[in-house]
Amino acid sequence: MGVKIGFPRTLFYFIYFPFWYTFFTGLGYEVVTSRPTNKLSLDLGVQEAVNDACLPIKLYHGHVAELKDKVDILFLPRMVSVRKLDAETFCPKFLGLPDMVRNSIAGLPEIIDEKVDLARGFFPLWKLSLKVARRLGQHREWDVWRAFVKGKAAQDNYIRHLAAGVLPQAAMETAVTGEPLRMPEIPRADLDLAILGYPYLVYDSFVNIGLFEKLAQMGVRAWTVEMVPPHRLEAQGRHLSKQLFWHFSNRAVRAAFYYLTEKRVDGIIHVTAFGCGPDAMVDKLMELEAKNRGNVPYLTLSLDEHTGEAGVLTRIEAFTDMLRIRRREHESVVSHHG
Amino acid sequence: MKVSFPIMGNSYVAFKQLVEQIGHEPVVPPLPSSRTMTLGTTYSPEFACIPFKILMGTYLEAIEKGAEVIISSGGHGPCRAGYYGEIHQRIINDLGYKTKVIIFDSVSMAFKDFFQKLHYILRTGNTSWWQFIKVYKTVWEKLLALDEIELLAHQVRPYEVEKGKTSEVYRRCLEIMDQARTRDQIREAREACFRLLQDIPQDKSRKPLKIGIVGEIYVQIEPFANLDIQATLGEMGVYTKRGIHLSEWWMETTHQSHNEEKAKTAARPYLKQMIGGHGILSVGETILYARRGFDGVVQLAPFSCIPEIVAKSILNQVSRDYGIPVLTIFLDEQTGREGLRTRLEAFVDLLQQRRQKRLGGAVS
Numbered sequence A: 001m002g003v004k005i006g007f008p009r010t011l012f013y014f015i016y017f018p019f020w021y022t023f024f025t026g027l028g029y030e031v032v033t034s035r036p037t038n039k040l041s042l043d044l045g046v047q048e049a050v051n052d053a054c055l056p057i058k059l060y061h062g063h064v065a066e067l068k069d070k071v072d073i074l075f076l077p078r079m080v081s082v083r084k085l086d087a088e089t090f091c092p093k094f095l096g097l098p099d100m101v102r103n104s105i106a107g108l109p110e111i112i113d114e115k116v117d118l119a120r121g122f123f124p125l126w127k128l129s130l131k132v133a134r135r136l137g138q139h140r141e142w143d144v145w146r147a148f149v150k151g152k153a154a155q156d157n158y159i160r161h162l163a164a165g166v167l168p169q170a171a172m173e174t175a176v177t178g179e180p181l182r183m184p185e186i187p188r189a190d191l192d193l194a195i196l197g198y199p200y201l202v203y204d205s206f207v208n209i210g211l212f213e214k215l216a217q218m219g220v221r222a223w224t225v226e227m228v229p230p231h232r233l234e235a236q237g238r239h240l241s242k243q244l245f246w247h248f249s250n251r252a253v254r255a256a257f258y259y260l261t262e263k264r265v266d267g268i269i270h271v272t273a274f275g276c277g278p279d280a281m282v283d284k285l286m287e288l289e290a291k292n293r294g295n296v297p298y299l300t301l302s303l304d305e306h307t308g309e310a311g312v313l314t315r316i317e318a319f320t321d322m323l324r325i326r327r328r329e330h331e332s333v334v335s336h337h338g
Numbered sequence B: 001m002k003v004s005f006p007i008m009g010n011s012y013v014a015f016k017q018l019v020e021q022i023g024h025e026p027v028v029p030p031l032p033s034s035r036t037m038t039l040g041t042t043y044s045p046e047f048a049c050i051p052f053k054i055l056m057g058t059y060l061e062a063i064e065k066g067a068e069v070i071i072s073s074g075g076h077g078p079c080r081a082g083y084y085g086e087i088h089q090r091i092i093n094d095l096g097y098k099t100k101v102i103i104f105d106s107v108s109m110a111f112k113d114f115f116q117k118l119h120y121i122l123r124t125g126n127t128s129w130w131q132f133i134k135v136y137k138t139v140w141e142k143l144l145a146l147d148e149i150e151l152l153a154h155q156v157r158p159y160e161v162e163k164g165k166t167s168e169v170y171r172r173c174l175e176i177m178d179q180a181r182t183r184d185q186i187r188e189a190r191e192a193c194f195r196l197l198q199d200i201p202q203d204k205s206r207k208p209l210k211i212g213i214v215g216e217i218y219v220q221i222e223p224f225a226n227l228d229i230q231a232t233l234g235e236m237g238v239y240t241k242r243g244i245h246l247s248e249w250w251m252e253t254t255h256q257s258h259n260e261e262k263a264k265t266a267a268r269p270y271l272k273q274m275i276g277g278h279g280i281l282s283v284g285e286t287i288l289y290a291r292r293g294f295d296g297v298v299q300l301a302p303f304s305c306i307p308e309i310v311a312k313s314i315l316n317q318v319s320r321d322y323g324i325p326v327l328t329i330f331l332d333e334q335t336g337r338e339g340l341r342t343r344l345e346a347f348v349d350l351l352q353q354r355r356q357k358r359l360g361g362a363v364s
Helices: A013-026 A039-048 A055-067 A097-104 A124-135 A141-163 A168-177 A211-217 A230-239 A247-261 A277-292 A309-337 B012-021 B034-043 B050-064 B080-094 B111-124 B129-159 B165-179 B183-198 B217-221 B229-235 B246-253 B259-267 B279-291 B306-322 B337-363
Strands: A004-007 A030-033 A073-075 A078-081 A110-112 A115-117 A191-197 A220-223 A267-273 A298-303 B002-004 B025-027 B069-073 B100-104 B209-215 B238-242 B296-302 B326-331
Touching: A004 A013, A013 A030, A013 A141, A013 A168, A039 A055, A055 A097, A078 A097, A097 A110, A097 B306, A115 A124, A124 A141, A141 A168, A191 A211, A191 A247, A191 A309, A211 A220, A211 A309, A230 A247, A247 A267, A247 A277, A267 A277, A267 A309, A277 A298, A277 B080, A298 A309, B002 B050, B012 B025, B012 B129, B012 B165, B034 B050, B050 B069, B050 B080, B050 B217, B069 B080, B080 B100, B100 B111, B129 B165, B129 B183, B129 B229, B129 B238, B129 B246, B165 B183, B165 B229, B209 B217, B209 B229, B209 B279, B209 B337, B217 B296, B229 B238, B229 B296, B229 B337, B246 B259, B259 B279, B279 B296, B279 B306, B296 B306, B296 B337, B306 B326, B326 B337
Parallel strands: A004 A030, A004 A073, A073 A110, A078 A115, A191 A220, A191 A267, A267 A298, B002 B025, B002 B069, B069 B100, B209 B238, B209 B296, B296 B326
Antiparallel strands: none
């Protein structure tokens, strides 16, 4: 065969890659990803994308530009919806992403930009997989079904590992290769912080400049959106009279409610991209909720292409210091009376 | 109750009457000013778009004037504007005010909710549905007339002999329209305003450039948000036609007209997916303007507006394919009037040269 399908290693990669990887390899294709985000993907992205776009969109352009000459087909699904919930969809930039890429980058190979719209109809994911397979020229439904089942299994496996607190890179390797997982050491920590935000910011250590390692060094245990038990996450929808319109935003906000009401954390760090449209709403919502539900300390960490290591470090150091001082004061108050 | 509403272009003249005639006391917020902007930016999220911030400021000014209820429109995404009411309400509560923000979402998607809210407002105003329908018809006529007057003003302005005369007459027209209450009076006032505008001394020998305006609805309609771009261009001797007027928007939303379909069809080769807001229309309308022989297009968008960013990245290609210059202007609280004027002057110069070149070519 030897047909290479390219999958940019950013945006929905962090959540949906195991399914597509297993599906495509099950059908006999080779899946090529771009390298983990680096200076080159950033520079290419800044060069190719419209300058008003946010960092994640620029990076996506960068990853596509890096991949375009290495593969025969680019898989750039158009993410419209992944479940049925009011009017939930994705950020408009995701909706128009294949069109943005097509009109911005020259010399692209064939693109598969099938619409991922799982809010409608029966067995939507299977129908979508079938459509993608047909676009690739695969017509034997039995083969497609087998690849589909394998893909689903890998995906479920992956999500389970994420929920158990495994970071995406390790979880993805196990899910995709089937090898047993080496459980990461749990660092000694005296602070629990919820690190909320979109997977492509929270889990991309180039973009957030190694946030997780830094937190671990400071004695912080990080809790993410993906670590909330799925059914508990969905149950948090009741706190809002009107759901947000964007899938990842709903997840982030619900996780915030979970960490504020069910599993108390010492503080919340909201990781966001400069100029992110949905986050203008999400950030204010979380900030007000954190304030109204027991004054939980809240930090917004805004990332852009100029974010420097020192800046991030200083801000989280100050934040954790503040939390520890606050705790000491609280303890001393308690001991006086007790 | 004391009921207020957002300011969007000239529509407040009609909404004021609507609120009054369904039995409430209208609180017309002051027209947006730099104070509105300061108030708005202070209490809004940093990356909310300029419509959010101006509305935030307007609501706070309305609350200062005693508004108990604020009525606004909502939506179902994916544009953020559909969620603005929720956040506005939370910020207002956080500041310690009791004012309620009532958001009307689309009739077709939230039918029950829409009528429950409407019923509440009518009941508290002691207005029957029958009376409401009569009031609605009158106010609708007023809104239509206001838009027609504005359209005529934009047509006349590039020909005006004395600069600024049209804007002056237009302001007087709004006052006249404000006085008109019954349907007969509204018709009469409309005719009077038409005459006033047509009587402005004009130099018909001019051949104004034609610029189409596309973009996000609020910054297209509210002159404070777009720094009065249509008047500015008009006074440079340019005829402008913008994509949307409030009455047209209402006709489209309630499926009484289907002009948007044309734009969407035109946009299809470039953008198939509805991306919320007016993104797809910005692409489609640019193509339609190009086909109709306009000299250029200005895309207006609030800074950080998601659908318009997508549209902008596609408009580059459209501009190349159709040979129509497009100037994108992102507006935020920092945008200055003179900076904008300079950019517009440069753009108009460019269009002027293009036209001369084309005409010269035709002669030779």
